Amino acid sequence: xxxxxxxxxGAGPIAATTRQRVHxxxxxxxxxxxxxxxxxxxxGRSGIVGVVVGDALSRAFxxxxxxxxLDGLVGHLGTLDLGVLLIPSAxxxxxxxxxxxxxxxxxxxxxxxxxxxxxxPVLAGLARRGIPTVLIEGRLAPGVSVVGIxxxxxxxxxxxxxxxxxxxxxxxxxxxxxxxxxxxxxxSQRLADPAWEITRRRLAGIHDAGVTPVAVYETPASxxxxxxxxxxxxxxxxxxxxxxxxxxxxxxxxxxxxxxxxGLRVPQDVSIAGFDGIDLPWLAPDVLTTVVxxxxxxxxxxxxxxxxxxxxxxxxxxxxxxxxxxxxxTGPAPS
Numbered sequence: 001x002x003x004x005x006x007x008x009x010g011a012g013p014i015a016a017t018t019r020q021r022v023h024x025x026x027x028x029x030x031x032x033x034x035x036x037x038x039x040x041x042x043x044g045r046s047g048i049v050g051v052v053v054g055d056a057l058s059r060a061f062x063x064x065x066x067x068x069x070l071d072g073l074v075g076h077l078g079t080l081d082l083g084v085l086l087i088p089s090a091x092x093x094x095x096x097x098x099x100x101x102x103x104x105x106x107x108x109x110x111x112x113x114x115x116x117x118x119x120x121p122v123l124a125g126l127a128r129r130g131i132p133t134v135l136i137e138g139r140l141a142p143g144v145s146v147v148g149i150x151x152x153x154x155x156x157x158x159x160x161x162x163x164x165x166x167x168x169x170x171x172x173x174x175x176x177x178x179x180x181x182x183x184x185x186x187x188s189q190r191l192a193d194p195a196w197e198i199t200r201r202r203l204a205g206i207h208d209a210g211v212t213p214v215a216v217y218e219t220p221a222s223x224x225x226x227x228x229x230x231x232x233x234x235x236x237x238x239x240x241x242x243x244x245x246x247x248x249x250x251x252x253x254x255x256x257x258x259x260x261x262x263g264l265r266v267p268q269d270v271s272i273a274g275f276d277g278i279d280l281p282w283l284a285p286d287v288l289t290t291v292v293x294x295x296x297x298x299x300x301x302x303x304x305x306x307x308x309x310x311x312x313x314x315x316x317x318x319x320x321x322x323x324x325x326x327x328x329x330t331g332p333a334p335s
Contacts, residue, residue: 008026056088057088059221065278085107112134113137155206166332171216185218185233224250246275252274272329
């Protein structure tokens with residue numbers, strides 16, 4: 001029995017010829033190998049990493065940012081023989097409920113994929129269960145590993161790029177402020193303190209460049225149609241901004257489409273910049289000016305932190321750099 005166990009585990013002192021004899025005998029008997037559940041019980045682990053997505057899955061998977069980060073994460077977890085359980089988070093205006101899977105599903109580590117988790121019961125629920133957690137793009141929290149990017153610095157950099165081009169009337173199209181996911185121009189009261197960390201940091205980057213936006217439009221999600229709606233509102237008036245900084249590339253591409261619809265030239269009449277660095281071939285002939293973040297590398301970094309946690313390491317924070325990529329959608333301010 002012990003020889004068969006060694007042959008299937010791939011570890012331990014066993015001759016290659018003996019291992020082959022065991023596998024040949026198993027094939028003849030139609031035996032696929034040890035029961036995975038039994039192996040999990042012996043190790044005291046499930047072999048599962050829970051991945052909490054910050055939106056309805058149907059909407060989250062329309063965003064290439066989500067899929068590229070997951071690609072990097074799953075690619076590394078696969079080398080560790082770990083599986084993934086996708087868990088949607090509560091996406092309505094209430095912040096008092098969480099998906100039942102968070103309370104009951106077997107998982108060794110949880111990965112939370114959005115920066116609003118610090119203001120929801122998700123982290124508290126995982127802490128109650130004693131499940132180690134890696135948070136992406138979120139606020140630092142005790143006992144939680146965080147993988148982030150220098151998005152505040154990236155937004156500051158692209159805003160300074162617009163200032164250097166002579167723009168003074170700069171507007172912003174943002175990600176959601178909180179679970180309410182409103183759609184419209186922001187009042188000064190709501191602008192005072194966005195609940196979600198990712199939105200707060202990216203707005204702060206504009207202010208770090210010395211700019212107070214002439215208008216801020218909050219969208220309910222990072223989707224092209226929400227950017228187009230924001231663009232129609234911001235660019236329809238007689239006193240429209242000459243530049244728009246968007247908190248994602250999908251939102252920025254929507255603003256570009258709205259500008260074209262309104263008969264405005266990009267960038268001669270209005271400059272538009274985004275954030276993420278995703279591939280948008282359908283936006284041709286335009287190439288978006290954007291802040292590029294290393295999406296697949298970010299997912300792989302999360303995977304490495306999961307590996308470290310399973311090996312007994314303490315929680316830590318890792319921040320990845322971003323870079324400005326100038327395309328065709330920004331140019332000198334109109335005279």
